[in-house]
Amino acid sequence: MRVLAGCWWDAARAVAVPVVIRVGFELWDRGGLAWSAAGELAATWAAASVVLAAVAWLSLRHRARRSGITLTPDALAARQTRQLRVLRPSVGWSDRMRTELKASDRVSVTAEKGREEIWFHWRPGRRKRTVWGSIAFDERSGTVVVDLRAGAAHTGSSGLGRGASFVALCQVGEELGLGEGEGAAWVS
CATH class of the missing domain: 1.10.287 (Helix Hairpins)
Structure with missing residues (x-):
């Protein structure tokens, strides 16, 4: 509500x-x-x-x-940080996610911090405006922490002023096969 x-x-x-x-x-x-x-x-x-x-x-x-991510009361916040589970775990899943993320037409400016984190800009809408994001991998537990932050000039959900980070979170989760499952939690 x-x-x-x-x-x-x-x-x-x-x-x-x-x-x-x-x-x-x-x-x-x-x-x-x-x-x-x-x-x-x-x-x-x-x-x-x-x-x-x-x-x-x-x-x-x-x-x-559609993405398997819970719509929380803070969905309109400028920053979305969630711990998600890999829905299709397999050997080398983090490398597969890196490759899929870099190949996406919504991504620009990717940089990696070792094997455990990747930073990127994600375009949630049709315009060229992007949200800044990072994905941290925990290969042992099969979890991924996604952190997305919107800037001031985003139109967000359906043309409204907020919600761009949540839209991007859902798009990233859907494209990479991530979702909230058992053991996944909301990170504040």
């Missing part, structure tokens, strides 16, 4: 600008704002913000279900 409320807050702010512009035009054209026009604009703002919030929330929920 907190994710939906956060989506609504972002949607309400996004929809407010066109409504304020429309009020300005009403004031300019008529020399004042009639109560009927004000009520109509308020209803339009409320309906549009609720619809946009529902679309964003459903989009986040769909991405989370």
Whole structure:
């Protein structure tokens, strides 16, 4: 419910600008704002913000279900850090993940810190904006810690101002075969 409320807050702010512009035009054209026009604009703002919030929330929920990652109340936070399990473990799974990550069309600027960590930029949307990320491998336990951080200029989920890190987390998890399983935990 907190994710939906956060989506609504972002949607309400996004929809407010066109409504304020429309009020300005009403004031300019008529020399004042009639109560009927004000009520109509308020209803339009409320309906549009609720619809946009529902679309964003459903989009986040769909991405989370498809990737096997839990949609937590902090899904709209700028930083997402999760400990995930390898869903298809095999000999050399960390090397396979490194290769798949570097081959992705959403990745740019990869760097490795030994065999245990890789840093990268991930593009969660269609634009060229990226989130900064790192993946730390624990080969003995078969877990991976994914840490993603969004910058200030991201549009996030369904055009809203937040959620880019969670979208990227779901995309990375889905592409690399990672998910939350038994023993995997949320890392704060």
